[in-house]
Amino acid sequence: MAKEMMLSGCAAAAQGAKFAEIEVTASYPIRPYTAIMMELAKMIANGELDCEFVHGEGEHAQVSIVLGASACGARAYVGSAGVGVTYAFELYSPVAGGRYPLQMAIADRTLDPPGDFGSEHTDAMSARDQGWLMGWASTPQEVLDNTLINYRVGEDPRVMLPQFVCQDGYFLSHIPDKVILPELAQVREFLPPYKAPHPLSPACPVSHGPQIRPDQGAPMDAQRAATFLVVPKVIEEAVADYNRIFGRNLAPWLEKFMMDDAEVAFFIQGAHANTCKSAIRHLRDQGLKAGMVRPRWVRPWPTQQIAEALANTKAVACVETSTSYGGATRGGNLIHEVSASLYDLDKRPLLTSFMAGLGGDVILLDDFYYMAKILKQMVEEKKTRQKVYWVGFEDET
Amino acid sequence: MAIKIPKDREVPFGAITPAPVKQQDLFITSNWRIVRPIIDHEKCTRCFTCYASCPDSCWSYNEKEDKMEWNWKFCKGCQICIYECPADAISAAPELDFQDGVHRLEKPF
Numbered sequence: 001m002a003k004e005m006m007l008s009g010c011a012a013a014a015q016g017a018k019f020a021e022i023e024v025t026a027s028y029p030i031r032p033y034t035a036i037m038m039e040l041a042k043m044i045a046n047g048e049l050d051c052e053f054v055h056g057e058g059e060h061a062q063v064s065i066v067l068g069a070s071a072c073g074a075r076a077y078v079g080s081a082g083v084g085v086t087y088a089f090e091l092y093s094p095v096a097g098g099r100y101p102l103q104m105a106i107a108d109r110t111l112d113p114p115g116d117f118g119s120e121h122t123d124a125m126s127a128r129d130q131g132w133l134m135g136w137a138s139t140p141q142e143v144l145d146n147t148l149i150n151y152r153v154g155e156d157p158r159v160m161l162p163q164f165v166c167q168d169g170y171f172l173s174h175i176p177d178k179v180i181l182p183e184l185a186q187v188r189e190f191l192p193p194y195k196a197p198h199p200l201s202p203a204c205p206v207s208h209g210p211q212i213r214p215d216q217g218a219p220m221d222a223q224r225a226a227t228f229l230v231v232p233k234v235i236e237e238a239v240a241d242y243n244r245i246f247g248r249n250l251a252p253w254l255e256k257f258m259m260d261d262a263e264v265a266f267f268i269q270g271a272h273a274n275t276c277k278s279a280i281r282h283l284r285d286q287g288l289k290a291g292m293v294r295p296r297w298v299r300p301w302p303t304q305q306i307a308e309a310l311a312n313t314k315a316v317a318c319v320e321t322s323t324s325y326g327g328a329t330r331g332g333n334l335i336h337e338v339s340a341s342l343y344d345l346d347k348r349p350l351l352t353s354f355m356a357g358l359g360g361d362v363i364l365l366d367d368f369y370y371m372a373k374i375l376k377q378m379v380e381e382k383k384t385r386q387k388v389y390w391v392g393f394e395d396e397t
Numbered sequence: 398m399a400i401k402i403p404k405d406r407e408v409p410f411g412a413i414t415p416a417p418v419k420q421q422d423l424f425i426t427s428n429w430r431i432v433r434p435i436i437d438h439e440k441c442t443r444c445f446t447c448y449a450s451c452p453d454s455c456w457s458y459n460e461k462e463d464k465m466e467w468n469w470k471f472c473k474g475c476q477i478c479i480y481e482c483p484a485d486a487i488s489a490a491p492e493l494d495f496q497d498g499v500h501r502l503e504k505p506f
Binding site: 097098099160197198205206207208209210211212213214215216218219220222223225226229 | 398399400402406407408410411412413414415416417421423424425426428
C-alpha cells in the first residue's frame with residue numbers, strides 16, 4: 001500500500017532521489033536547498049540508501065563530481081540554490097553536451113544584490129539555455145513526481161540529457177504538505193537502472209570531453225538541438241507510464257485551472273500558482289472569468305500546448321518570478337516565450353506581464369486582484385497599455 | 398521541423414570516442430597554426446629539450462632513423478621549442494609557405 005507522509009519540498013526531493021536509488025551525490029551547503037542533502041545524509045547513515053556522498057569544496061566541484069560519476073555510469077544527483085547555481089555555471093553546457101543524464105535539484109534563492117536569501121526564479125532561469133531539461137514543481141508531491149519523471153526522460157537513450165528539477169525556495173522547499181510515497185517495486189518498473197552507453201571504464205577505454213575543432217562545434221549544437229525535437233514525445237510517454245503505474249493523473253505539459261471558459265488568464269510557474277488558484281476562485285465569485293495556466297516544463301518549452309490553452313482568452317498576464325533586465329519588455333523572461341508561442345495564432349489575446357514574487361516577496365491575493373483589475377481593463381479597452389507592471393512599484397497617477 | 402547533419406559534418410555522440418592509444422585522430426587541433434617549427438637535423442644534438450618542453454607532446458624521437466620527429470596534427474605553432482632549443486636547431490617558418498599548410502587546405506584535415 002502506498003504510504004502518505006507530510007514532507008517539505010526538500011524532503012520530497014530527497015525521497016524522490018532515494019526511490020530513484022541514486023548512486024552518487026555531491027553536496028555543498030547553501031540554503032534553502034541544503035535540507036535535501038541533510039535528508040540524503042540521514043538516509044545513508046540510517047542504511048536506507050546505498051549511495052556515495054561526496055563533499056564538494058564548492059558548487060563548481062559538486063557538479064564536476066557528479067559529471068565524473070555519471071560518465072562512469074552512475075545515477076548521479078546534485079543540487080544547489082541561488083549563487084551556488086551560478087557558481088557552477090561553467091559545468092552546465094559540458095554536462096549537457098557530454099550527454100550525462102544527471103539530475104540537479106534547485107530550490108530557488110535570489111542572486112546576490114547583495115545577500116538576500118528569499119526565493120526568486122532568476123537563479124535557475126539564467127541557466128535555461130544550457131541544454132538541460134528544466135521545469136518547476138508547485139507542491140512537494142510534484143517535486144517527488146518530477147524527480148522520478150525527469151530521471152526517466154533524461155536517461156532515455158533517445159534523450160541522454162541532464163535535468164534541472166526546480167522548486168521555489170521556502171514557499172515550497174520548507175513547507176510540508178501531504179506526499180504519497182510510491183512502492184519501490186513500482187518505481188523500479190517505471191525507472192529501470194541507468195545504463196550509460198559509453199561509460200568510463202578500464203575494461204573498454206573511451207575518451208570523454210576531448211578538444212574538438214571549430215568546424216565540429218556546429219554539428220554538436222545541431223545534434224543537441226535535434227534531441228530536443230524528440231524530447232516532447234519521450235515526456236508524453238513517461239508521464240503516461242507514470243500515471244498508469246502510480247495511478248495518478250498528471251498532465252504532461254500544463255496545469256490548466258478553470259480554463260474552459262476563461263476570458264482572462266494568468267500564466268505562472270511554481271508554487272505561487274497555489275495562491276493564484278485561490279485568487280481565481282474569489283475573482284470568479286465576483287464575476288470575472290479568470291483562469292490559470294502553469295507550465296510544468298520550461299525546457300523543452302511547450303509552445304504548441306500554450307498556444308492552444310490560451311487561444312480562446314481575451315487577455316493574458318505572465319506573472320514573472322524572474323528578471324530579465326533590459327529585455328524586450330524591461331521585465332521578466334516568461335513573456336518573451338509566451339509572445340513567441342502566441343504569435344502565430346489567428347486571433348491573439350492581449351498580453352502583458354507582472355513583476356511579482358521577486359527577492360522572496362510573497363505574491364498576495366491582493367496582488368492577484370490588482371493584476372486582474374488590469375486584465376479586466378485591457379479587455380474593456382481592447383488594448384495593452386503597458387507590457388510590464390512592477391507590482392507594488394507602479395506610479396498610479 | 399527536422400534537423401539533419403550532413404554526412405561530412407557528422408560528429409560522435411556527445412563527442413565520446415574510443416580512447417586514443419597514442420593520439421586522438423578524430424579531433425585534430427592544429428588548424429590555427431600561423432608558423433611551424435622546422436628542425437635542422439645536422440644541428441640537432443638529440444638532447445630532447447624540445448620533447449620535454451612541448452605542451453602538446455608534438456616532438457618524438459624516431460629511434461630507427463635517429464632523429465626528432467614533429468607532429469603536424471597537434472602543433473599550435475607556439476614556438477616554445479624554438480626558444481628552448483640549446484643548439485639553435487629549430488626555426489619558425491610561415492605556415493603559408495607550405496603547399497600542405499593548414500591555411501591552404503579547403504577543408505583542414
